[in-house]
Amino acid sequence: MRIINAEFVKSMVTVELVETVDVPEICFIGRSNVGKSSMINSLVMRKIARTSSTPGATKLINIFDVSCELKGERKSVIFSDFPGFGFSKVSRDVSRNWQAMIENYILKNPKIxxxxxxxxxxxxxxxxxxxxxxxxxxNNLEFCMVLTKCDKETQSNIAKKKRVFKEYLENRQVLIYSAKTGAGKKELLSYMAEAIE
Ligand SMILES: Nc1nc2c(ncn2[C@@H]2O[C@H](COP(=O)(O)OP(=O)(O)O)[C@@H](O)[C@H]2O)c(=O)[nH]1
Ligand SMILES: [Mg+2]
Known part of the structure; x- marks a missing residue:
């Protein structure tokens, strides 16, 4: 899969779903500051998602329309950048709202x-x-754990952690990524291509 272009579509608060018909969607979730926006920018090779060193900056679901080439055909995919969860400074209520929001959004969106x-x-x-x-x-959801900022670890630690997490996830695939060096990009793009085919 090759990404040709990507555009920011909109930010959403909650249940309001993307109305585009028949466009497959890929969600990016994880803690604040884990590198979600950086990953999206590095995948599409453009600075479309706002990154920040202040955890908890993104409070909305940001929707991007990505056009790519997959097996010689041009395809549209939606990338959705979720607000981070689990940041210690947010109150319990905020955490609960976050949970309600993703639950609502993910469970009611068959295009994911x-x-x-x-x-x-x-x-x-x-x-x-x-x-x-x-x-x-x-909820039987298709997902993939991606270990980010792998430029901060040695090769042997990366291998060890991949093994541990994989075991923890009942042998599901675990990938690595670095928005800084581009490590793991090829593998992540292949995984995403398989998911949207
Ligand atoms: N070393 C390193 N830093 C990263 C990487 N990805 C993101 N960061 C840094 O981590 C911070 C948070 O990144 P951001 O993409 O805004 O995280 P988000 O809150 O999950 O969207 C920023 O300071 C980024 O520069 C990476 O792959 N390697
Ligand atoms: Mg972000």
Whole structure:
């Protein structure tokens, strides 16, 4: 899959769904500051998503229309950049709202082909992550864990962490990514191509 162009469409608060018919969608979720916006920018090779070193900056779902070439054909895909969850400064209520928002949005949107779950490679899985994993499994949602900022780890640590997380996720695929070096981009694009085919 090759990305040709990408445009920002809109920001949404909640249940309002993207009205475009028959366009497959890929969601990007994960903690604040994990690198969601940076990943989108690096995938589309344009600065369309706002990045920030201040955690919790994105409070809306940002929708991008991405056009790509897949097996010689031009296709449209929606990328949706979700607000981060689990930031310690947000109150319990905000966390609950976030949960209600993604639950609503994801469960009511049949066009979603997969969820890219970004996870900072330097972190460990905590209770909030476990809740997310349970929710993904319980609802039979297609997802892929992507270990971000892998430029911050040694090759041997990367391999070790990939193995541990993979085992934890009942042998699902775990990918790595660096928006800084482009590591893992090819593999992530192939995974996404498979998901939208
Ligand atoms: N070293 C490194 N830093 C990154 C990477 N991706 C994002 N960052 C940094 O992490 C911070 C948060 O990134 P951002 O994309 O805004 O995260 P978001 O809140 O998940 O959208 C920014 O300071 C980025 O420059 C990466 O792959 N490697
Ligand atoms: Mg962001």
């Amino acid at each position: 082909r997969t969820i890219i779950w970004l996870f900072d490679i330097r972190r460990e899985i905590d209770e909030l992550d476990r809740m997310l994993i349970d929710w993904l499994f319980k």
